[in-house]
Amino acid sequence: MGLLALALGGFGIGLTEFVIAGLLPQVSRSLNVSTAAAGWLISGYALTVAVGAIGVTAATAGLPRKPVLVGLVALFVAGNLLCAIAPNYPTMLLGRVVAALCHGTFFGIGSLVARRLVPPERASRAVAMMFAGLTVANxxxxPFGALVGERWGWRATFWAITATGAVALAAIAVLVPGWAGRVSGGAGGLRAQLRSFRSTQV
Incomplete structure (x- = not known):
């Protein structure tokens, strides 16, 4: 059940990342900005994932993983709630940035937790199951989120994503055992994270 909770979190994150592309015309009209400006709701998210993941992962490297996962999904919920109620474009963009901060770190930590929920020989399958949430989202x-947006407005889509995040938050808090998120003694900060780049494979 813990793996399903992680997969649901991955589903919500994948949904919020990509669904905006089909809603840009609606969002631009509603917030009175050009389509090009609305495009920053995609680009800003992507840039935040790329840059923010390094800092967030380094800042949380030595912390117990389950509370970090819960905090990341709470951040996701807050960001999408901000998008759903955004009265203007800057608030909408801020919501996208806040939601994006959890993206890379969630999948990194979630993968480690997923591996510990099963016997070693099933670790790869567990990680694949968690990432299946991202695949199903795509x-x-x-398409379903875009359909909701077309029928009831783009805000309805973000309300649905917020609700999905809230369910994922509760599921992870209840179903992921604390022992699966314990950090080994080798966890380190930013310097330890950056040492990975010495590897030619990385």
Whole structure:
């Protein structure tokens, strides 16, 4: 059940990342900005994922992983709630940035936790199951989210994503055991994280 909770978190994050592409015309009209400016709701998210993941991962490297996962999903919920109620474009962009801060670190920590929930020989399958949430978001969630936006408005889509995040938050808090998120003694900060770049494979 813990793996399903992680997969649900991945589903919500994948949904919020990609569904905005089909809603840009609506968002731009509603917030009175050009389509090009609205495009920053995609680019700003992506840039935050790329840059923010390094800092967030380094800042949380030595902390117990389950509370970090819960905090990351709470950040995701807050960001999407901000998008759903955004009265203007700057608030909408801020919501996208806040939601994006959890993205890279969630999948990194979630993968480690998923591996510990199963016997070693099933670790790869567990990680694949967690990432299946992201796949389902792309294949089914994004078209459905766009359909919701077309029928009830783009804010309805973000309300649905917020609700999905809230369910994922509760599921992770209840179903992911604390022992799966304990940090080994080798965890380190930013310097330890950056040492990975010495590897030619990385």
């Amino acid at each position: 294949v089914l969630g994004v």
